[in-house]
Amino acid sequence: MKKYGIFLLIIVVIAGILVWITSSSDRMDLTENIHLLVLVLLIGFALWFGYRRIRSMNLGQPVEDEMSKRIRTRAAATAYYSSLYLWLAISYFGEKHHIAFHTAIGLGILLMAVVFVMAYLFHSARGLNDE
Amino acid sequence: MNNRIRELRARMDLTQDELARKVGVRRETIVFLEKGKYNPSLKLAWDIALVFGLTIEEVFFREG
Numbered sequence: 001m002k003k004y005g006i007f008l009l010i011i012v013v014i015a016g017i018l019v020w021i022t023s024s025s026d027r028m029d030l031t032e033n034i035h036l037l038v039l040v041l042l043i044g045f046a047l048w049f050g051y052r053r054i055r056s057m058n059l060g061q062p063v064e065d066e067m068s069k070r071i072r073t074r075a076a077a078t079a080y081y082s083s084l085y086l087w088l089a090i091s092y093f094g095e096k097h098h099i100a101f102h103t104a105i106g107l108g109i110l111l112m113a114v115v116f117v118m119a120y121l122f123h124s125a126r127g128l129n130d131e
Numbered sequence: 132m133n134n135r136i137r138e139l140r141a142r143m144d145l146t147q148d149e150l151a152r153k154v155g156v157r158r159e160t161i162v163f164l165e166k167g168k169y170n171p172s173l174k175l176a177w178d179i180a181l182v183f184g185l186t187i188e189e190v191f192f193r194e195g
Contacts, residue, residue: 056158059148059151059158060152061151061152061155061156061157061158062155062156062157064157065155065156065157066156066171066172066175067156067157067159067160067163067169068159068160126168127163127166127168127169128163128168128169128170129132129167129168129169129170131170
């Protein structure tokens with residue numbers, strides 16, 4: 001169960017997206033298309049993450065170790081710090097361009113996830129040798 | 132911080148996967164250690180040194 005938990009989560013997210021697409025209006029506007037694109041990117045990241053975990057497990061190695069935990073912690077810290085400025089920008093442009101409240105919240109949550117993924121990839125590539 | 136993991140691993144004819152299994156980490160951690168992109172915890176440094184039958188100072192050292 002633990003091994004395939006992430007794939008179950010991905011299936012639930014994909015099912016949610018399909019329900020959203022089929023229940024929304026016939027033609028999706030630009031904002032909805034951007035949301036969909038971001039969701040697809042996040043699902044791609046989750047699939048890659050899940051694949052890595054299963055590969056480690058099959059090799060008899062832990063799915064998480066001290067380095068992966070430290071990378072995740074640092075990515076979370078970077079994402080949190082960046083998100084403060086992200087919400088500030090959303091608040092400013094939301095006011096200026098009269099973006100609906102629920103759209104701004106949805107966009108902010110999605111972008112926070114994107115910032116986390118980017119921070120995770122950045123720290124994974126750069127390593128942690130400055131501690 | 133630098134280390135002699137790659138050299139010692141080759142001398143013992145160990146793959147990165149095998150060393151990772153012996154010290155209980157993922158292969159990526161060994162790759163990062165060999166490239167000098169990760170500073171291990173004291174416990175991991177101790178475990179790696181133990182696999183090679185050496186002290187921590189003989190495996191890990193500061194550059195310059």
